[in-house]
Amino acid sequence: MKTNRRNFIRIAGLSGAGLAGANLIQAYGSESDKSTDSNLKQFPGKHEQHFNMCGYAAPGLETVRIGFIGLGNRGPGAVERMSHIEGVEIKALCDLRPARIDVAKERIENSSHEPKNFSGTEEAWKKLCDMEEIDLVYICTPWDMHAAMAVYAMNQGKHVCVEVPAAVTVEECWELVETSERTRKHCMMLENCCYGFFELLTLNMARQGFFGDIIHGEGAYIHDLREHNFSNKYYQDMWRLKANQRKGNLYPTHGLGPIAQIMDINRGDRMDYMVSVSSDDFMMHQMAEELASTDEFYAPYVGKTFNGNMNTSTIRTIRGRTMMIQHDVTSPRPYSRIHLVSGTKGVASKYPDPARISTGHEWVSEEEFKAIEEKYRPKIVARVGELAKEVGGHGGMDFIMDWRTIDCLRNGLALDQDVYDAALWSSIVPLSEWSVANRSNSIDVPDFTRGSWKNNQQVDISLEKGGTTRVLMQEHSH
Amino acid sequence: MKTNRRNFIRIAGLSGAGLAGANLIQAYGSESDKSTDSNLKQFPGKHEQHFNMCGYAAPGLETVRIGFIGLGNRGPGAVERMSHIEGVEIKALCDLRPARIDVAKERIENSSHEPKNFSGTEEAWKKLCDMEEIDLVYICTPWDMHAAMAVYAMNQGKHVCVEVPAAVTVEECWELVETSERTRKHCMMLENCCYGFFELLTLNMARQGFFGDIIHGEGAYIHDLREHNFSNKYYQDMWRLKANQRKGNLYPTHGLGPIAQIMDINRGDRMDYMVSVSSDDFMMHQMAEELASTDEFYAPYVGKTFNGNMNTSTIRTIRGRTMMIQHDVTSPRPYSRIHLVSGTKGVASKYPDPARISTGHEWVSEEEFKAIEEKYRPKIVARVGELAKEVGGHGGMDFIMDWRTIDCLRNGLALDQDVYDAALWSSIVPLSEWSVANRSNSIDVPDFTRGSWKNNQQVDISLEKGGTTRVLMQEHSH
Numbered sequence: 021m022k023t024n025r026r027n028f029i030r031i032a033g034l035s036g037a038g039l040a041g042a043n044l045i046q047a048y049g050s051e052s053d054k055s056t057d058s059n060l061k062q063f064p065g066k067h068e069q070h071f072n073m074c075g076y077a078a079p080g081l082e083t084v085r086i087g088f089i090g091l092g093n094r095g096p097g098a099v100e101r102m103s104h105i106e107g108v109e110i111k112a113l114c115d116l117r118p119a120r121i122d123v124a125k126e127r128i129e130n131s132s133h134e135p136k137n138f139s140g141t142e143e144a145w146k147k148l149c150d151m152e153e154i155d156l157v158y159i160c161t162p163w164d165m166h167a168a169m170a171v172y173a174m175n176q177g178k179h180v181c182v183e184v185p186a187a188v189t190v191e192e193c194w195e196l197v198e199t200s201e202r203t204r205k206h207c208m209m210l211e212n213c214c215y216g217f218f219e220l221l222t223l224n225m226a227r228q229g230f231f232g233d234i235i236h237g238e239g240a241y242i243h244d245l246r247e248h249n250f251s252n253k254y255y256q257d258m259w260r261l262k263a264n265q266r267k268g269n270l271y272p273t274h275g276l277g278p279i280a281q282i283m284d285i286n287r288g289d290r291m292d293y294m295v296s297v298s299s300d301d302f303m304m305h306q307m308a309e310e311l312a313s314t315d316e317f318y319a320p321y322v323g324k325t326f327n328g329n330m331n332t333s334t335i336r337t338i339r340g341r342t343m344m345i346q347h348d349v350t351s352p353r354p355y356s357r358i359h360l361v362s363g364t365k366g367v368a369s370k371y372p373d374p375a376r377i378s379t380g381h382e383w384v385s386e387e388e389f390k391a392i393e394e395k396y397r398p399k400i401v402a403r404v405g406e407l408a409k410e411v412g413g414h415g416g417m418d419f420i421m422d423w424r425t426i427d428c429l430r431n432g433l434a435l436d437q438d439v440y441d442a443a444l445w446s447s448i449v450p451l452s453e454w455s456v457a458n459r460s461n462s463i464d465v466p467d468f469t470r471g472s473w474k475n476n477q478q479v480d481i482s483l484e485k486g487g488t489t490r491v492l493m494q495e496h497s498h
Numbered sequence: 499m500k501t502n503r504r505n506f507i508r509i510a511g512l513s514g515a516g517l518a519g520a521n522l523i524q525a526y527g528s529e530s531d532k533s534t535d536s537n538l539k540q541f542p543g544k545h546e547q548h549f550n551m552c553g554y555a556a557p558g559l560e561t562v563r564i565g566f567i568g569l570g571n572r573g574p575g576a577v578e579r580m581s582h583i584e585g586v587e588i589k590a591l592c593d594l595r596p597a598r599i600d601v602a603k604e605r606i607e608n609s610s611h612e613p614k615n616f617s618g619t620e621e622a623w624k625k626l627c628d629m630e631e632i633d634l635v636y637i638c639t640p641w642d643m644h645a646a647m648a649v650y651a652m653n654q655g656k657h658v659c660v661e662v663p664a665a666v667t668v669e670e671c672w673e674l675v676e677t678s679e680r681t682r683k684h685c686m687m688l689e690n691c692c693y694g695f696f697e698l699l700t701l702n703m704a705r706q707g708f709f710g711d712i713i714h715g716e717g718a719y720i721h722d723l724r725e726h727n728f729s730n731k732y733y734q735d736m737w738r739l740k741a742n743q744r745k746g747n748l749y750p751t752h753g754l755g756p757i758a759q760i761m762d763i764n765r766g767d768r769m770d771y772m773v774s775v776s777s778d779d780f781m782m783h784q785m786a787e788e789l790a791s792t793d794e795f796y797a798p799y800v801g802k803t804f805n806g807n808m809n810t811s812t813i814r815t816i817r818g819r820t821m822m823i824q825h826d827v828t829s830p831r832p833y834s835r836i837h838l839v840s841g842t843k844g845v846a847s848k849y850p851d852p853a854r855i856s857t858g859h860e861w862v863s864e865e866e867f868k869a870i871e872e873k874y875r876p877k878i879v880a881r882v883g884e885l886a887k888e889v890g891g892h893g894g895m896d897f898i899m900d901w902r903t904i905d906c907l908r909n910g911l912a913l914d915q916d917v918y919d920a921a922l923w924s925s926i927v928p929l930s931e932w933s934v935a936n937r938s939n940s941i942d943v944p945d946f947t948r949g950s951w952k953n954n955q956q957v958d959i960s961l962e963k964g965g966t967t968r969v970l971m972q973e974h975s976h
Binding site: 233235236244293295297298299300302303328329330332334335336339340341342344346348351352353354355362363364365366367369372376378379380381382383459460461462 | 722
C-alpha cells in the first residue's frame with residue numbers, strides 16, 4: 021500500500037492561544053522527527069464542499085451485491101451475518117491468504133451464495149473492486165489499508181463499508197471526504213457500537229428529551245488486548261502490535277461514535293478543539309523483552325517504544341459541550357466503553373456494569389430502569405433486536421448494524437453514518453497523536469462538513485421509512 | 499480580606515510547545531481581561547527551598563490547644579469531633595456572626611471545654627491567632643480567606659489546619675509554602691477524602707504492591723450543589739455562588755488528594771503539566787433568572803456568567819503517569835469522586851457504587867473483595883475506624899483525619915499532608931482556569947517542593963510511631 025510508505029502526514033491547521041505553528045507528525049511506527057511548517061493547511065486548495073453527503077440517499081437497490089476484503093478477524097463473521105439478510109448477494113471474497121477465504125466460506129456453506137475468490141497477491145483486492153456485479157465493498161483489513169481501499173472502491177462506483185478507524189491520517193480523512201462527495205457513493209464506517217442496545221436506548225432517550233440539553237459525554241476503549249496483540253494468531257504479520265507503536269488514542273471510535281451521534285456532532289454541533297494526554301508505556305516494552313528472551317520471533321519488538329498505556333482525550337464543541345474519550349488496551353482492567361451521557365435533566369452510563377440512569381441524586385431502581393427501557397425502546401430494536409441476539413456478533417449489535425445498512429441501501433435511504441462521521445471520528449487518532457507529542461497542547465479539529473454541520477439533519481432512527489428488509493433465520497444452519 | 503481585592507494573580511511559568519508566553523489571569527468573579535506577560539515567573543526571586551517541610555516533625559505537644567475560625571458550615575462538626583480526642587483543648591471559637599459561635603458551643607455543651615469567643619468584626623480572627631495559649635488554628639472559612647488566615651496564623655507561631663482548597667491563586671500557594679518553611683509550622687490542608695475507608699484501603703494496597711506500578715488515577719467532585727449554592731441558608735453572603743463564577747476545576751482536591759498520595763506525588767514523582775477543558779454553563783445562569791423573577795434577592799446574579807457545568811482536567815507527571823480529575827457541581831448526577839487507581843497489576847474504583855477491584859478481565863467477587871479488604875486493612879482503620887463511624891462526619895473519614903492529625907502533633911510526627919500538598923492540590927484551581935481560558939492548552943505545574951520531591955519519603959501509614967491518642971466516646975452526649 022502506498023499509504024504504508026508515507027512517512028509524514030499533514031495535520032489540521034492550528035490556531036489560537038499563541039501556538040507558534042503547525043507541526044508535521046509521523047504516521048505509523050517511525051520514530052519522532054517533528055518538523056515545523058507554519059504553512060500547512062487542513063487540505064491544500066480544497067476548502068469547498070463539492071456535494072453534501074450528509075443525508076444523501078443513493079438510489080435504492082433491490083439486491084445489494086457485496087464483496088468482502090479482509091477475512092482475518094472481523095470478516096468471516098460479517099460474511100455470515102450478511103447471509104441472514106434479505107436481498108443480499110455475497111458476490112466476492114478477498115484475502116491475501118487463501119486459507120482465510122475457506123474460513124469465510126464455511127460460515128455460509130449451507131447457503132446459496134457462491135462468491136468469487138480473490139487472493140494471493142497484494143493487489144488482489146483491486147480486482148474485487150473492479151467487478152461490475154458489486155454494489156458494496158465491505159472492508160475488514162488492517163487499519164492502515166482502510167482509506168486507500170475505500171477510496172479505490174468508491175472510484176470504481178461502489179458504496180463502501182469500512183472497519184474502524186476508516187483512516188489513520190488527517191490527509192486520508194480528507195481523501196475519503198473528497199472521494200465520497202465526488203463519486204456520490206456512501207462511505208460508512210462500521211462503528212458497530214452505535215448499534216449497541218444501551219447506546220441505541222440512550223440515543224432515543226436523548227431524542228425524546230430525557231437528558232435535556234446534552235452537556236457532556238464520555239466514551240472509551242478499555243480492553244486488555246496484550247495477549248491478542250502479542251500473539252501471532254490474530255493479526256497478520258503482527259500488524260496490530262506494530263500499529264500500537266503510535267502514541268495517542270489509536271482506537272477512539274467505539275467510545276466516541278455513539279456519543280457523537282447523541283450530541284448531533286456534524287448535525288447541529290461540531291468539534292472545535294481537543295487535547296490529549298498519554299501516560300508512558302509501563303508494560304508493552306517489557307512484555308516484548310520477556311517474550312523475546314525465549315522466542316526469537318519477538319526479537320524485532322525489543323527496544324521499540326509502544327503507545328502509552330492510558331490515553332485521555334478531551335474534546336470541546338462549538339456549542340460549548342465536552343467529550344472525554346479514553347484508550348487503554350494494555351492494562352489489567354475489565355472491559356469498558358464507559359458510554360456516559362450527561363445533560364441538564366439526567367445522566368446515563370453503561371460501564372461499569374450494570375448500566376445506570378438517573379435524573380438527580382440517586383440512580384433509578386431496577387424497576388424504574390426497566391420501565392425507561394420499555395418506554396424508550398428504539399424502533400430498530402423492536403424490529404430486529406431479538407433476531408440480532410440470535411444471529412450474534414458482539415451480542416447482536418453487529419447484526420443490527422448490518423441489517424440497518426442493507427435496509428437503507430435497499431430502500432434508498434441515507435445511511436446512519438456518513439463519510440463526515442467516518443473522517444471526524446477517525447481523525448482523533450492523528451490529532452491525539454499531535455497533542456500527545458506536543459505537551460498535550462490543544463489542536464483544532466477539522467470541520468470535514470465544511471460548514472454544512474449547521475443545517476445537517478439528525479440521524480433518523482424513526483424507522484418510518486424502511487424497515488422492510490426481512491431477516492432470514494432458516495436460510496442455513498447457524 | 500486583602501486577598502479579595504486582588505484583581506490579578508500571577509500564574510506558573512510556561513514552557514514547551516511554542517506557547518508564546520504566560521498570561522495574567524484573573525481571580526474570582528471578574529470578567530475576562532487576559533493580558534500577556536512573558537516575564538512572569540512562578541514566584542519572583544524566590545526559587546530556593548528554605549527548609550524542607552516534607553517529613554518535618556515539629557516537637558510533640560502533650561496537649562493540643564485549638565482555635566477554630568469559621569463556624570458556618572464545616573466548623574461546628576470539627577469542634578465536636580475534636581472534643582472526642584484525648585489531649586485536645588478547645589481554646590477559642592471565632593466567627594463573624596455570634597450566632598454561629600452558639601451553634602458550635604451547643605455541640606460541646608456537656609464537655610469541659612470553655613473556649614473564648616471572637617466575633618463581630620472582620621478582623622476578629624486575628625485576635626484568635628494572636629492568643630498565646632493556642633497551638634493549632636483550624637480554619638473553616640470561605641475559600642478566598644484560607645490562605646491569608648493560614649499565613650497570619652503561622653506567622654503567629656501556630657500550626658494550621660485549613661479547609662480545602664487551601665489557596666485560590668498560585669501566588670497564595672507560594673505564600674503558604676514560603677511561610678511554612680520560614681516559620682517551621684505545619685500547614686495541613688484538611689483533605690478529608692484522603693481518610694475515606696476505600697481511599698485508605700487502596701493507599702495501603704498500593705504500598706503493598708497490589709497494583710504494581712501505578713500508571714493512571716482518576717478523581718472527581720461530582721456533586722449536585724445547585725440548591726445549596728443558590729440557597730441563602732448555607733453560605734454567608736452567597737460566597738460559594740460567587741466563587742462559582744470562576745471557570746475551571748474550582749474544587750479539585752477531594753478527587754485529587756487520595757490519588758496524589760497513592761501516586762507519591764511530591765514524594766518520588768511530581769506533576770509536570772496539565773490541561774483543562776470546561777463545558778459552558780447550561781444551567782446556573784438560567785436558574786439565577788428564574789429565581790430572580792420571583793425573588794429580588796437573586797437579582798444581582800442575573801446576567802452573570804457561571805463556571806461551566808463539567809470540567810475535565812488531565813495531569814501528566816514527570817514519571818509519565820496520568821491523572822484525570824473532573825468537577826461538576828451543577829448537573830443532576832449521583833455523587834461521585836470516582837477514585838480510580840490503575841496499575842500494571844490491577845485496578846480499583848470507588849464510584850459508581852459499589853467499589854470494585856480487579857486484576858484482569860473481571861471484577862473480583864464480593865467474597866474476594868472482602869478478603870482483600872481484610873488483608874489490606876490499614877492500621878489506622880483497625881485502630882480508630884469503628885469509633886470514627888460512631889463519631890461520624892462523612893461516614894467517619896472526618897474523624898479519622900482529625901484524630902490522626904492530633905495524634906501526630908502529640909507524638910511529634912510529620913503530618914500526612916504537608917504544605918507542598920496543600921499548595922499543589924490547590925493550585926489546580928488557578929492552573930485549570932488558565933488552561934480553560936486559553937483554549938485548553940497545557941500549562942506547567944509549579945514544583946512547590948523545588949526539587950526535594952526526588953528524595954521526600956512516602957506518607958507513613960504504618961502507625962508504627964504514634965497511635966497512642968485515645969478516643970473519648972463517653973466525654974459528652976453525641
